[in-house]
Amino acid sequence: MGKLKVLVVDDEPGIRSGISRILRNFTVGYPFMEDDFSFEIIEAETGEQALEIINSNKPDIVLLDNKLPGIHGIEVLQHINKNHIDVEVMMITSYASLELAVKATGNGAFNFVPKPFTPQELKSSMESITKHLFLKRMTSKMKEESKQLKFQFLSVLSHELKSPINAIEGYLKIMSDRQVGENIKDYQTMIDRSMTRINGMRNLIMDMLDLTKIESGKKKRELKNTDLNEIAKLAISSIEPLAIQRNISIHLHSDENTFYQSDCDEMEIIFNNLLSNAVKYNLENGEVNISIMKQKKEIKIKVEDTGIGMTEEDVSKLFHDFVRIKNSKTKNITGSGLGLSITKDIVELYGGKIDVNSIPDKGTTFTIMLPSEHSEKPSDD
Numbered sequence: 001m002g003k004l005k006v007l008v009v010d011d012e013p014g015i016r017s018g019i020s021r022i023l024r025n026f027t028v029g030y031p032f033m034e035d036d037f038s039f040e041i042i043e044a045e046t047g048e049q050a051l052e053i054i055n056s057n058k059p060d061i062v063l064l065d066n067k068l069p070g071i072h073g074i075e076v077l078q079h080i081n082k083n084h085i086d087v088e089v090m091m092i093t094s095y096a097s098l099e100l101a102v103k104a105t106g107n108g109a110f111n112f113v114p115k116p117f118t119p120q121e122l123k124s125s126m127e128s129i130t131k132h133l134f135l136k137r138m139t140s141k142m143k144e145e146s147k148q149l150k151f152q153f154l155s156v157l158s159h160e161l162k163s164p165i166n167a168i169e170g171y172l173k174i175m176s177d178r179q180v181g182e183n184i185k186d187y188q189t190m191i192d193r194s195m196t197r198i199n200g201m202r203n204l205i206m207d208m209l210d211l212t213k214i215e216s217g218k219k220k221r222e223l224k225n226t227d228l229n230e231i232a233k234l235a236i237s238s239i240e241p242l243a244i245q246r247n248i249s250i251h252l253h254s255d256e257n258t259f260y261q262s263d264c265d266e267m268e269i270i271f272n273n274l275l276s277n278a279v280k281y282n283l284e285n286g287e288v289n290i291s292i293m294k295q296k297k298e299i300k301i302k303v304e305d306t307g308i309g310m311t312e313e314d315v316s317k318l319f320h321d322f323v324r325i326k327n328s329k330t331k332n333i334t335g336s337g338l339g340l341s342i343t344k345d346i347v348e349l350y351g352g353k354i355d356v357n358s359i360p361d362k363g364t365t366f367t368i369m370l371p372s373e374h375s376e377k378p379s380d381d
């Protein structure tokens with residue numbers, strides 16, 4: 001059961017204890033609320049005392065008399081309004097003049113209860129103020145959650161723009177240094193690959209501009225029979241420019257049939273991230289081995305490198321947003337620390353698992369298991 005703190009501000013002790021008595025065993029519940037609410041009463045005799053309690057004790061509801069010995073109720077209300085304090089105020093007063101009512105409403109008072117009131121009148125006012133408070137808090141929570149979803153969606157997409165940009169940059173660098181000679185024809189494959197990458201980027205940007213997807217915080221998933229071997233080759237071609245510059249060789253070993261019911265963009269993100277790490281955290285002249293194995297009930301993807309490796313403690317920190325291992329070996333390598341967390345999220349969408357084995361200065365192996373039979377979670381839109 002939820003508990004709401006109610007501050008009763010009145011200089012008459014009889015009114016305060018009367019309200020306490022009426023609300024002591026009273027609860028409010030609606031079918032759409034998970035919990036019933038009960039009330040915890042806090043009392044204040046003056047407006048000054050009320051302000052102190054509002055600041056220190058954060059009540060949810062204030063029942064406020066206007067005519068008080070020091071500052072008046074309406075001034076307490078003005079203070080609440082001016083400082084945007086998250087509390088609902090109900091005025092209770094025997095001098096319910098029109099002028100006061102207008103002023104109170106203008107300052108955000110929720111309601112007005114004239115004194116004297118019956119227990120039933122107080123209870124029904126408490127019911128409506130509780131419902132109002134609940135709905136208001138629910139709405140702001142939902143707004144917050146949807147903001148977070150949008151942020152997540154945009155950060156994943158913009159993260160994935162990095163691999164095509166790096167690939168194109170690498171090819172341009174090779175061309176600019178004339179690494180394969182002066183003949184433009186010898187660069188044709190690199191030009192074609194750059195064009196393909198640019199196309200991929202255009203699609204990603206279109207996704208980012210598609211407001212309906214941003215609103216829902218989701219990209220539409222398209223599950224198709226996808227050849228993981230082809231996806232791996234695509235990812236290799238993205239990272240190749242960087243690999244060439246560091247003289248790292250990449251080998252792909254795969255079974256004959258590597259078709260998997262999946263969204264090809266999601267599979268590409270997995271390969272891009274694991275390969276980008278295997279090259280980035282490798283040593284000059286190192287090696288990367290990728291294997292794709294079809295097993296009875298699952299597909300196993302392994303990405304092995306001969307790089308800097310990680311300690312057990314480092315490994316235990318992986319797969320969370322913005323985690324980067326900081327040491328002398330990684331200090332000149334850039335990244336945002338999102339790749340592995342995005343990869344893990346995708347693997348889990350398929351009911352799969354990701355494991356890592358690493359030995360410092362020897363290398364790292366990431367292994368992904370994807371169950372052949374996965375419950376296809378269609379996109380909700």
Ligand SMILES: Nc1ncnc2c1ncn2[C@@H]1O[C@H](COP(=O)(O)OP(=O)(O)OP(=O)(O)O)[C@@H](O)[C@H]1O
Nearest residue numbers: 277278281309323324325335336337338339340364
């Ligand atoms: N193959 C690897 N070998 C050694 N360390 C690795 C390897 N893969 C990941 N790491 C470590 O794990 C950290 C997190 O990796 P992750 O891919 O999530 O982020 P990142 O590579 O730093 O940035 P990005 O978001 O650009 O991928 C890296 O910063 C690195 O320290």
Ligand SMILES: [Mg+2]
Nearest residue numbers: 277335339340
């Ligand atoms: Mg990475």
